[in-house]
Amino acid sequence: MAERKKFDKAFKEQTVEKILAGETTASLMAKEIGVHYSTVRDWLIAYEKDGSSAFPGSGNLKPDDDEIRKLRRELANLKEENEILKKAGGLFCEKSEINKFNFIYKHRFIFRIAKMCQALQVSRSGYYAYFSRSESNRSKSNRELLETIKEIHKKSHGIYGAPQITKNLPENQKASKGRVARLMKANGIRSKVSKKYKATTYSNHSLPVADNILNREFTASRPNQKWVSDITYIPTKEGWLYLAGVMDLYGRRLVGWAMANHMRTELVSAALNQAIGRTGAKEGLIIHSDRGIQYASNDYQNLLKRYGFVCSMSRKGNCYDNAPMESFWGKLKMEWLNDYNFETRAEAKKAVFEYIELFYNRKRTHSANGYIPPFVLKEIS
Known part of the structure; x- marks a missing residue:
């Protein structure tokens, strides 16, 4: 029988706070952290009922009340609309809707389509009708592949380069690393550059120390070895x-x-x-x-x-x-x-x-x- 997992108060608090802040839902968070939905639900119920005493030893944090959470959602909507307007401000001077439709398509994985249509004052039906027109198979394939590349790159917070993006492409969009690299280069998509850092602990002490048993053998054949x-x-x-x-x-x-x-x-x-x-x-x-x-x-x-x-x-x-x-x-x-x-x-x-x-x-x-x-x-x- 598998042993029951144990989570400390810090883990529970961080999980609950993301849900209460409206950043995710309990079911999605449960899938993300690999626990059953009922477990996350019980954490939420306990936290909303008992506040800072919900988990043993927790601090003085209290969950937001309904009014604050509602205001946060409204602020999130306003923030999204402001971001859309900042990126697409120049399009309001154009009479043609084509560039607005192209903007919406390009940013559809960043903002909600309905919100962009509302902000840019175009109809959703017109947007979908425009992109239902025929285009060449190669052009369509590259366009769709590029959007997938951008999505994977964005989800990785700009970490992945061509090799990892190629490995993460869905089965119905498999492509060569060279093709992925060309599309990335042409559209200015690149992985992050490493920055130097330093971390240290105090080792100038008189306490006993252990031998280097690991001896740089950084492989293991099973978990918890x-x-x-x-x-x-x-x-x-x-x-x-x-x-x-x-x-x-x-x-x-x-x-x-x-x-x-x-x-x-x-x-x-x-x-x-x-x-x-x-x-x-x-x-x-x-x-x-x-x-x-x-x-x-x-x-x-x-x-x-x-x-x-x-x-x-x-x-x-x-x-x-x-x-x-x-x-x-x-x-x-x-x-x-x-x-x-x-x-x-x-x-x-x-x-x-x-x-x-x-x-x-x-x-x-x-x-x-x-x-x-x-x-x-x-x-x-």
Whole structure:
């Protein structure tokens, strides 16, 4: 019998807040995070009933009332209309509706067609009639393929280049990498460029350290065989937000994470406890980290002993001994966080949650996995 998954309060709060903010529905969110709809529904009921005491140890956050949620939806509609008008403002001077129809078609995966027709003062029936006219098969195929490329590129937040977009094309639109690359180049679509970053822990201490048992063997034949862990930090105008992560080397799935305004031992312990609760990892698992004082501390080492885990640590000053986690931090920041300028830690937490749980684990394809997302690879193993 499969073990019951356990989710900590931080995971539940981030999930519920996205739904209450009107960004998604309970059923869609349940599919995104891989839990049953009734579980998410129970979280919502508890949170709306008990507020800050809905989950043990939660903060003083309270769910928005109906009036605030209604106002947020109205503001979202106004924001969408303003964005349409900003992009299409020059079209109001044109007498012809053709350019307006082309604008609507080009942006149909960004804005709602009905909303664009309303903002541009054209009829939906006229729009659909215009695009029902015949065109060459090749032109139609390239146009449809280009829109699919744009959609995949947008959903990846500009991360994917031609190889990954080619792998993610639907079965009825399979095309060569060269054709995809040509369409991308002609339309100015390209993947993001990496930016440098630095993450560190304090390793100048007198606590005992473990041998490097992992020894850069970054492959695993099954889930919960080898884990790696590390800490990084994210700047906000409120101050640093520290993030601890635990990755399963089988499929490179992030199985545990924790965020706080400090980088004490409690942070790495919370990430490890989340990973254990969600996976049910057993005795004998190798968990690797650097020599930071958090990982060498008595509290953390006692946690490993309690579950019978084998501790492994990098050699001093050698970041390559923990390359998968270093690589993940680079992806997180280059693909996601560098696009933001966070006002608060709460904003940064939301962005991290969305990247790890809604994109990286469940949607982001990996060449090392045969272009299969980590969560999908785990499910079929």
